[in-house]
Amino acid sequence: MQRYSGFGLVKHALSHHENWQRQWRNPTPKKEYDVIIVGGGGHGLATAYYLAKEHGITNVAVIEKGWLGGGNTARNTTIVRSNYLWDESAALYEHAMKLWEGLSQDINYNVMFSQRGVLNLGHTLQDMRDIQRRVNANRLNGIDSEVLDARGVQELVPIMDCSKNARYPVMGASWQPRAGVARHDAVAWGYARGADSLGVDLLQNTEVTGFKILDGRVVGVHTNRGDIGAKTVGCVTAGNSGVMAKMAGFQLPLESHPLQALVSEPLKPVLDTVVMSNHVHGYISQSDKGDLVIGAGIDGYNGYGQRGSYPTVEHTLQAIVEMFPMFSRVRMNRQWGGIVDTCPDACPILSRTPVKGLYFNCGWGTGGFKATPGSGHVFAWSLAKGQMHKLAAPFSIDRFRTGALIDEHGAAGVAH
Amino acid sequence: MSQSSSQPNRLAQGGRVDRTRKLTFTFNGKRYTGHPGDTLASALLANGVDVVNRSFKYSRPRGIVAAGAEEPNAVVQLGSSEAAQVPNVRATQQALYDGLEARSTNGWPNVQRDLMGSVGKLGGSFMPPGFYYKTFMAPASMWMTYEKYIRKSAGLGRSPVESDPDIYDHMNQHCDVLVIGAGPAGLSAALAAAYSGARVILCDEQEAMGGSLLDSRETLDGDTATRWVDAAIDELASLDNVTLLARTTANGYHDHNFVTLHERRTEHLADVAPRVDGRRQSRSRLHRVRAAQVVLATGAHERPLVYGNNDVPGNLLAGAVSTYIRRYGVAPGQKLVLSTSNDHGYRAALDWQEAGREVVAIADARDNPDGELVEQARAAGIRIITGSAVIEAKGDKRVSGARVAQIDIDGFRVAGKAEELACDTIASSGGYSPVIHLSSHTGTRPVWRDDILGFVPGDVTGMTPAGGAHGVYALDAVLEDGVAAGNRAAEAGGFPAASVNLPRASAHRESPAVALYQVPHEKPTLRAPKQFVDLQNDVTAAGIDVATREGFESIEHVKRYTAMGFGTDQGKLGNINGMAIAARCLGQTIPETGTTVFRPNYTPVTFGAIVGRHCRELFDPERYTALHEWHVEHGAEFEDVGQWKRPWYFPRTVNGKKESMHEAVARECLAVRQGVGILDASTLGKIDIQGPDAREFLGRVYTNKWAKLAPGRVRYGLMCKDDGMLMDDGTTSCLGDNHFLMTTTTGGAAGVLEWLEIWHQTEWPELEVYFNSVTDHWATMTVTGPEARKLLAEITDIDLDKEAFKFMDWKEGNVAGVPARVFRISFTGELAYEINVQANYAMHVWKTLFAHGEKYDLTPYGTETMHVLRAEKGLIIVGQDTDGSVTPEDLNMYWAIGYDKPFPWIGKRALSRPDTRRVDRKQLVGLRPHDPKVVLEEGAQIVFDPEQSIPMTMVGHVTSSYYSPILDSGFALAVVKGGHHRMGETVYLPMVDGKVHAAEIVSTVFYDPKGERQHV
Amino acid sequence: MSDVRMFDSRPATAVDAESPLAVSNLAERARRSAADPGVTLRERAFLGHLILRGGAIVLDEAVREVLGVSLPARPGALVHDADGERSIQWLSPDEWLVIVPEGEAYSLEKRLRDALGDAHFAIVDVSGGQTLVELSGPRAREVLMKSTPYDVHPRHFPAGKGVTTIFGKATAILRRPDEDRWELVLRRSFADYCYRWLVDAGEEYGLAVEASGR
């Protein structure tokens, strides 16, 4: 693998950039692999990378029906944080956070992980109770997290309307300094390049059309480029997981919904942190390019259309202008949608399935991007060892039958 | 032709500007003049302003390239005051007004002498695509510092830092036919649809309707095309089934023919909306259009050719040159070289020459062009160099020459020696790209057509393309196509097709265009002078080449790796060229390479317009009870509960000092415990339930039993979801055997009503029962405290005797002369009466209570006191003490669970799942801090072993915690693992500040455990 | 149905009553009305509002007998009695809104109940929970277009129609009793919000407010 560095860049400039190597090969599928990862998004590529790097399993294919990182990896608002309420979630996301912190160096690809901090605003008394509960839990779980009052919020984000005049005045926030944003495409490409250099075959434009199952055990996949054998198959297909499960003959407790996002035109630096509000319902950060990157809510219906309904965008911008009245004259450049697979308890599924050797990693809902390194890391361990990693174990499909949900909705109840 | 001295490039005649009036404006602080009818771009060109900006990545000087929405360079900061700042305005779409102030968005210290420019020149070669991904990685700790500087050098304009002085609004529109674009196709489509009788909306993004006809060389009925445009618009305006929306851009095309139109109502007048007759008007208006049918008449954008240094100011689109001359009376230079792959480009040369300027040469990529326009150029004596193209522009801040050479398109090489022609302007035309952005928004894939060298819209139900939008370019054909589209759309809605008297347009003989995108250079792409594809994002042909070499083979990868098409112009000029270059690098055809999906918006729209009037006080409804005004007058502090404004507490001012919340709440609590208090409880949800099966229904949706509740009695009930988790609680009263009044939590009101309906409508339609919300009909006043009976007795005819009117009874009678239902239920643990009257009379009753309550020191209290009092009694708040993972069993409310009810009520089955049977579930308990002065933090986490290291094993958290004035100590409710079996044990609460509180697990009832006080 | 408890919510002797828009102080705004208003807004407070639930076949005869009009069975239909003072409007396949002059609601409910006997139906008095606001003037339709996504074009919304729909961020019943007037039935707790919305939306057309009399 060509190593990237400032020095290398100068060298390439002198040769007019004619000697850059491919970042990954375009291989012909083999007949059989030790492990097949279905889905070449961030999570799938990270899984392949860690399988090769940490477990020495390099006879691996990542099968992607379109282009690498073309699903939710390319469509999210890139927020990375780990201040989750429940122990199980917090442990998994914090595991990811620690990997984020050294990721660019590990994969020699600058994913531009910017630890500019994330604010989760509270606008009601119940919001503040929930924030205190979460922050207290975070601290005892070893996650950096603090409660700010309205003045503290105003100091961090002077341009936000923290006055009492707001319809829902800001009462305070939780603040995670280590949280931030990253460059989404680079995460996929960096993992792809890393996995490829360790021998993983990245098969793009290759669509899995079915699973080969023998005596209840997966032995490979059918694809539009022929059958490919494998002892172990990990399915990491986000919004399409329900469709993949159906191919394998079982159902999942998932619904795929449109999740929309939008960006403004590029602006000079104006917002230095990530601001999220569940109550007025919008979140915002500014990309390095200058765009305000704004997240909207999930549309209520099932949808695979990579677009959602316009009122969702309206409500989101109402929330943004409520928090930042000065952005009223800023202009929205582009909106788009991803397909998020949501679980009833707003937590992912990392699990064995009724088919032996077939594992699923899905259900990340709106939390997928931030988990990418952690998800890939523990899923690779699970595939390599044939048993679920201890951080993944609570996220089994079984929980929907025993009732042992990890309800991240929990923090948002109704108030009297 | 002579020219005005102040506007060196303004022609003496021609165009649609009013030369009799002058408008003054400033650009980068310098004063200029223009005329009504100008855009900022045409006025800048008239004044000979070449450099309008610096480029994003390389800081290269940039000038105006286009005349419309596709302009990538002339993106300026507008605004004469801080609050009126608008970032990133396209000068080509900004009408000039007197006093306009604009600045370049990049360039330091200014656009003329930009220091970054030299960095860009040197650094340009060190900044290939993916530059950032390959650098700034060491040391890891430095990234945040690197990023700070990267961010500073990025971005275009700046956000204002003051609130917007303007307002915006929405208009919901419905029509049979929406025609987007008022060029020849759109006008004729609108006429046809209008004559058919359909409701028609015609919108156009430009300052004037007419589209390409506004600067056309063609005649209609032997007269100028604009004459027909004016007549057509007059005709449409006279029809009452037609709505004309000028300055209105269709920016988003959503599902089922929902289209958003952005109407700029005042941006052509000033940077802050002027008042009309003293009244505010919206700066812009967003029309939310539901159209039965859409006619897409959006025309086409011209593609530039991609050659070396094609970004130097003075390089323009050929069509833009014509537009500036014919529409604005501006010739943006003196000596023109035209490089074209088609006949249409020739119009620029002809217009240029007719404007009295010199056409140095036309480089035509075709070997034997012979169309009518070509002949005209020959006849006019213009030098035509066939089989050639401009391969490189010369110059720095303005074009100084063009290198023209014979080219071999198929071999992608320069075939002869280049000739350098002195000129100051290079116009280029690579053909047209239909404007398919809107149809792409719907998710349909565009379709490539080799015959027109462009993508046309894919199929969209209810959408008909017309004219240039699907590759029909000849004017006579466009007009007919428009009529056909208008009729097709109208007929789809059941209207009869109509005939339109179309004007005569002459047909032209054209020679076929040749497919040319990137022009070859003597040097290979990577070594040639920069050939720009996406000017705004500084994406070059070499960048695309490098991306494909690095394995980025999907067009989406190429786009993302190079940032092509991610600018504010969304690649209107560059995307097809970029795709063609990527296709060539990959050895594929363009359709094999694919296209990218365009997303809304077509052109950027201010947040304000999208928000409309849903901001400030109208951001979200404030719901008021019938007593709201009294609360305001009596100084209440309010709490937001859902959309309701509820009094939180009523601070008194004593000796000029306003009470703190703590003081007010302590006073209110003691008033209720020792005297009498009153709460406005009107926000509780109230549902009237009638029908012979009402009782059966209650038994199915509540966990407890309802079979025997007699008329006149009230019962508390718990409601679960079928996963066994508590969703709401409240009391329900039996009004008659077939008649109940259910109350819900304030936040749960709408949800519970829908919950009842969904079960009734989908599962048990056979049950005869009706549910109706009466939340707003009744006002509810809770009079509570030991003195409540005495007070109420003064103004009611109801027998309040404790035997006649028991706890959990309700009675009817008059209170303060108003018919009332009074419920003896208590959320405070004290004697309590909930008085319900029709809301119109609530204020009278409330005031009467206060008139009589003075002697009892009747004390109004708010939600905070309510919370303290109910918590002292161990009464839960759903959503505070529960969180969607709590069962009635977890709350120790076995008394409210009818395990043996005949119907398997909602939530029952789930209680016997393995996880709900666990003995170490988190269970609701009371906590008494060892130190009574301590008020535990709500949300504090609980551990059994405070000595353990982090991460600690947490076993629960505090859900409610207050200081109790009556007990003079802190107390709390909490959930603790296995808590019901841990009474008397000590738990620990490690706090953020390092303190660790100890507390004893106790009963949830802290006050009056036997419940005697409410039974008095 | 005998097992339902009726309740006459009106006091026997007059007491001060406050409509849902009392808090909005219409009288104060009325003094600042535009001279040549494009839209005029008037509250018709204290009317009797009843919700009538049941099957159309069950209810029709009783309604005819008591109100003298036949039950509007078509979705969206709104009918008035002969003198135009009483109306009944389709809200859903088993739900109608009856609006009558002040003081008539209770006796009307009683007469309907008597006429309906043992049939399965429900009647609920919601007079205190909502109010009626009337819009008129040449620009009234544009004010509505700013406020509701429902199509208010005369071709689609003729006189004699009424619908429940979105109003700003609230819900309202929108009716067109005749060619010249629109009516909004607003929930009490949202009434002030809707009123403020209307004032804001109507400002550019010139707005007149008529304070309500009884």
Added chain:
Amino acid sequence: MFHIYCPYCEEHREEEEFHAKGQAHIARPADPDACSDAEWGDYLFFRDNPRGIHHELWVHAVGCRKFFNITRHTVTYAILETYKMGEQPTITAESLARGEKAGNVQAASGGQQTVGASDAAVASVKGAQA
């Protein structure tokens, strides 16, 4: 934004008036106590979530407050049919796979015109099924 035909109000209304309530035709088990934990879990949480034809429950929340069913394509978002509670769909993934004509797309009664059921929409549905 969807334009949805309410089978009770008998006209098209804007999506803002409606709420989606998930997969349609999920009946609560008649005897929950006889269900295994797995069966109960399936009833509560497990859904088809198809990429293609989806029968789903909606409520006309700001309108007649009635629940009804929509048959919708989850990729094109074309609404092929809306029908009342208690009724069965006339268009299903299977019926479309069998290639039944667009004529069947129209529901039978009461002007319950289906939305987007043009030949093109149905063709696109078929295309997505293929």
